[in-house]
Amino acid sequence: MTAGRLRRLEQTAGQARTRAREVQGQADAAWVRHLRVVRELTDRAESGESDAAILRELVAEFEAALRKAESAAEVLRELSDRQEAALERADIDASVLRERGRLLEVELEDARRAGRSLVLLLHWGEPHSIHAGREDAYAYAATRGVPVNTWGPSSNRPASEVNWRLVPFTQDETVKGLRSVAVPAPQGGEGAA
Numbered sequence: 001m002t003a004g005r006l007r008r009l010e011q012t013a014g015q016a017r018t019r020a021r022e023v024q025g026q027a028d029a030a031w032v033r034h035l036r037v038v039r040e041l042t043d044r045a046e047s048g049e050s051d052a053a054i055l056r057e058l059v060a061e062f063e064a065a066l067r068k069a070e071s072a073a074e075v076l077r078e079l080s081d082r083q084e085a086a087l088e089r090a091d092i093d094a095s096v097l098r099e100r101g102r103l104l105e106v107e108l109e110d111a112r113r114a115g116r117s118l119v120l121l122l123h124w125g126e127p128h129s130i131h132a133g134r135e136d137a138y139a140y141a142a143t144r145g146v147p148v149n150t151w152g153p154s155s156n157r158p159a160s161e162v163n164w165r166l167v168p169f170t171q172d173e174t175v176k177g178l179r180s181v182a183v184p185a186p187q188g189g190e191g192a193a
Contacts, residue, residue, distance in 0.1 A: 002127055006097045013090035020083040027076045030069050037062055104130065108171040108178070117168040117181045125160030137166050 041055070041062055111118050111132075119137045121128045131137040142148050146164055159165050172179040174186050 003101070006094065006101070009090060009094055009097065013087055013094065016083050016087050016090065020080055020087065023076050023080050023083065027073055027080070030073055030076075034066065034069050037065065105171075107132070111170065117170040120167040120169055122159050122162075122165040122167060124163060125158065125165075128164075134166060134168070 041058060107130075108118060116133070119131045119134055121131060121137045121141060129137075129140060131140060138148050138151060141164055144164075151166075154165060155162065159167075168181040169178050170181055171177070172185055179185065
């Protein structure tokens, strides 16, 4: 899982929290409107028997509006519950991704110390999975229907035009991050800021 994916998940979780607050605000506003209508009806009822016909009509309208408001409030509650569940799932996903990221950092450090690289498996140019070596990546791709004997040297075509591609990479302190082993390490002050 990439840091970009993690940021997108965190953004999606933030957007879902914002939407849940908006939905709760709408439900609160509907409740306030409901309370105002009840207060207005009570005031009119106290004004006298001559207004009884008007009040009966208003009560009927109020009951219809109340049913509609209760129905809308129920829908909003259900939506809020679904969004809360989605937030919980997103939080769990984010925790899992953080743990995977931590494990990847450990694996990268172990690989760097051992003088080897990890392998990123791309599918149509998109990161698909990370493997301890080429053979592991080939074996995994075989489970996805890619025959082991079809792998060859990497072409100059863009990764997005190639079904599967391997990119060996390593952690490089000079760039303060990851670097494809096909790209030479920067010398001296050429690293990232």
